[in-house]
Amino acid sequence: MERTTEKDSLYNNLEKMSVLEILQNINKEDQTVPLAVAKVLPQIEALATITADKMKQGGRLFYIGAGTSGRLGVVDASECLPTFGVPFDMVVGLIAGGDGAIRAAVEFAEDNAEQAWLDLGKYQINEKDVLVGIAASGTTPYVIGGLRKANENNVTTGCIVCNGGSPVAAVSQYPVEVITGPEFLTGSTRMKAGTAQKLVLNMLSTSVMIQLGKVKGNKMVDMQLSNSKLIDRGTHMVMQETGLSEEIAADLLKKHGSVRKAVESYKFD
The missing domain is CATH 3.40.50.10490 (Glucose-6-phosphate isomerase like protein; domain 1)
Known part of the structure; x- marks a missing residue:
């Protein structure tokens, strides 16, 4: 060859x-x-x-x-x-x-x-x-x-x-x-x-x-929240999907550990 x-x-x-x-x-x-x-x-x-x-x-x-x-x-x-x-x-x-x-x-x-x-x-x-x-x-x-x-x-x-x-x-x-x-x-x-x-x-x-469904829209909804930058990114993704304030979105993200779970918990509450 x-x-x-x-x-x-x-x-x-x-x-x-x-x-x-x-x-x-x-x-x-x-x-x-x-x-x-x-x-x-x-x-x-x-x-x-x-x-x-x-x-x-x-x-x-x-x-x-x-x-x-x-x-x-x-x-x-x-x-x-x-x-x-x-x-x-x-x-x-x-x-x-x-x-x-x-x-x-x-x-x-x-x-x-x-x-x-x-x-x-x-x-x-x-x-x-x-x-x-x-x-x-x-x-x-x-x-x-x-x-x-x-x-x-x-x-x-x-x-x-x-x-x-x-x-x-x-x-x-x-x-x-x-x-x-x-x-x-x-x-x-x-x-x-x-x-x-x-x-x-x-x-x-x-x-x-x-x-495999690991992306929603154009967002990494299952990303690991392994540093402050990613937590901040995830918080704003939750805010965008739910209309919640930054403080409440951050608390929801912390509680559920991923953007997907945080958004789903809000929508099904």
């Missing part, structure tokens, strides 16, 4: 550019990423639809990846709990090398094709669940091995990759292939490819949670 993410940058002599020139050229390349994502919206739709269907039946969403891709999966999974108030194990992100690899690279962890399935086994992954492999290159053994074993065990599989015709896509039932092309800094897939993966993950998890 041709790995366009590894092709030589369209720019050269980067060290001779002014800071402004560097920034302008990075920005120019970044602007191509949303356009690449737009081309694969039907692929994202298919993955988001099957994921929501599975989760409505009690399934979970798992992400596996290595390096930047793994970290992005962990970030998206960890943000679902506070944003949508779901159980901590409903969306799970796993990275090659374990949680320590989130901060520091673990040598050759991504080359172990057996480890992903062992990592997933700790969560008793099963046919109700969905596994999404994230790999900019589309060639990561850790991800390929995990997806292959998932297929063998009737687990629904998908992927987010940034090269066409990759081995990762070949072993995925619902592949998302965002072709981002050469990086500004040759081979540095934390840049455009990473941005594309982040955009797709935002779209996937948000659209799934909307399908």
Whole structure:
């Protein structure tokens, strides 16, 4: 396969550019990423639809990846709990090398094709669940091995990759292939490819949670009230839905612990 993410940058002599020139050229390349994502919206739709269907039946969403891709999966999974108030194990992100690899690279962890399935086994992954492999290159053994074993065990599989015709896509039932092309800094897939993966993950998890009823109107009615900013946001959401004063809305929110429950308690009292 041709790995366009590894092709030589369209720019050269980067060290001779002014800071402004560097920034302008990075920005120019970044602007191509949303356009690449737009081309694969039907692929994202298919993955988001099957994921929501599975989760409505009690399934979970798992992400596996290595390096930047793994970290992005962990970030998206960890943000679902506070944003949508779901159980901590409903969306799970796993990275090659374990949680320590989130901060520091673990040598050759991504080359172990057996480890992903062992990592997933700790969560008793099963046919109700969905596994999404994230790999900019589309060639990561850790991800390929995990997806292959998932297929063998009737687990629904998908992927987010940034090269066409990759081995990762070949072993995925619902592949998302965002072709981002050469990086500004040759081979540095934390840049455009990473941005594309982040955009797709935002779209996937948000659209799934909307399908699961975790959003009302355009509000995060089940968000965790884990700091003062979110409590204030929640209070104003309750005020907007009920017409109550700020003080009464705040008391109602504190009593019930979520915007949804506070509003429902008011409407059904």
